[in-house]
Amino acid sequence: MTRLRKLVALFLVPADNPDLVQSQLAALCKQLPLLYLLLTMNAALLAITHMGSAPPVLTIYLPVSLSLLCLVRAAHWVRQASEPASNEEAVRLLRLTIRLTPVMGVGFAAWACSLYPYGDAYARCHVAFYMAITVISCIFCLIHLRGAALLLTIAVVVPFSLFFGFSQNPAIQAMVINLILVTFGMIYMLQRNYADFADLVNSRRELFERQAETQRLSDENFQIANIDSLTQLPNRRRFLAELDLQLAAASQQGARLAVALIDLDGFKGVNDMHGHAAGDRLLTEVGDRLRAIAGPAISVARLGGDEFGVILKGNPSPATVAAFGHDLCARLRGPYLRPEIDAEVCGSAGLAAYPDDGETASALFERADYALYSAKETRSGEAVIFSPTHEAVIRRSSQIDQAMRHADLAGEFWMAYQPFVEVGSHRVLGFEALARWACPGQGQLGPDVFIPVAERLRRIGPLTEALLARALREAAVLPAPLRIAFNLSARDLAAPETMAAIRGIIATSSVAPSRIDLEINETAMLRDFGQVEETLGLLRQMGVRITLDDFGTGFSSLSHVHRLKPDKIKIDRSFVAEIHASHAARDIVRTVVDLCSTLRLDCVVEGVETEAQSRVLTALGCRVMQGYLFGRPMHAAAMARYLADAKVPEPRAAAI
């Protein structure tokens, strides 16, 4: 059964293998016109040799009809070569060819055999030769369509052998044997060749499939490397590459270009309150809103977290950039995640333009980032365009950075001293040392400007040491028991070598450690509480006292007071500024004063500027105060005069 099926399969078109079918069709398109041409020419030659001897129906009408049929088929195949065929069409054509081949073979063979009786011995040989040579060449031409080649062999060689095998001519009989032998050889060759051809087609298909797989993997890699998987927008890497590309194009065309960086306001709240899934959906919605404006002149990307970037191409004018920024923020303004959550989120944007604000991708990025930072600080949910004012601030800040790197810490910095007083007894209790920097090229700078710079550039340790040494040297003129207060940076507390140096400076100073207050604020505690406790413990062992500065702002917590056990708490000046206007400020001051009295801590309130404030504070229970009302920060040399003239305003009872 399987043998029979295998045998039948030899004559079938491999319809389940479209690649093989298409390859067969392509091969036939090239070979069959040649086959039909050979048939026509050979038939013409055979007809000519029998002209006159055989009737016209055999020498003219029949061969001309057969030849016309051949030419029609040849023309069909030539046309087919230039027209792609569907798989069904190709299968249909191949099946038709398989069916037509034996019919034509029998037709030509019958015609040739019918000429045989009319010719002489040579002409008879010609008939036999014609049939043999023509069938061989036709089998060759059909080598890629095995079924057709086999059927042709059977349809021509079998009748040929029977017809000529019974002739009395031994030469012709020998020719029959020759043809049968050659036919066997050819069938063998045909079988092998067809198998090789099918293998070749299959391996080519596998190669294509492998190539397609490689391409798919490389597309996937490209996708992973360049596309943000959540929003399906280009990612940071793609954005930067695109920016480089667009900058090169803009510089070539002398065109302008703008970069916008966007940061969401309110995203963190959604993430914290509603979970990461909601956060992800929010980001996807933002991505969709931005994608809606993307086009040939606008590229959009997610740069990471809740940060997005946009490139505005097409030579935009400054007015267009401003309008674009405005439109961008309007689009991003909430609400999101409706109807379940209805999150009110907006996006701040910073924009910078090429070539005005920067000529390289990194310069533009930096400027846009600066504008974004400024938007977030001052105009949340709005767009800020980088301006010459920003440029001046950046330049100044980089000059300050530069100056800090090379600063002469002992020579350029000096200390101002501000008194703190006990209001009831009119006594000056001591001075707080406040650092100042006579910065070359920048004038006098306050600590709010330069302390963060020193921290960032890691010069805070040496600076603190230089300032403390100077403060203790200058405070040596203060009579006991006046105290000297000095501010430490949170970074100092986290640096064991700085703290060791500080202990060394205090130990060798002529001011007794028991007269020294070190002021720290709560940011120090947020780092490594254990280490801070240990560091402060060592100082306390020397007799130094610790003040918790800026109390009430930021992260004030009772657990800090409990664990740190400071000697003094300093109520932040922001409460004093609001003391008249705000009930809450008064309540907080009263609570802290009560807390200090319960825990037996000293309490000082800073930033007292007016007598009215001083009266209210006194009524709230504050005894020790610091502020412009009692004395502005002064040079070291001015302290002695201040002490001589010290007049502390008498507080009157105040109704709160």
Ligand code: C2E
């Ligand atoms: P702070 O410790 O809160 O210092 C008090 C600040 O309030 C000082 O500003 C002082 O000039 C200002 N001030 C005093 N009285 C009044 C007043 O009545 N009204 C107003 N509006 N302000 C008043 P300054 O000198 O600019 O110092 C700012 C901050 O810099 C200080 O805040 C302190 O945290 C830090 N700082 C000062 N000197 C040093 C230092 O040597 N090292 C470290 N690490 N930080 C320092």
Ligand code: CA
């Ligand atoms: Ca202070």
Ligand code: CA
């Ligand atoms: Ca303070």
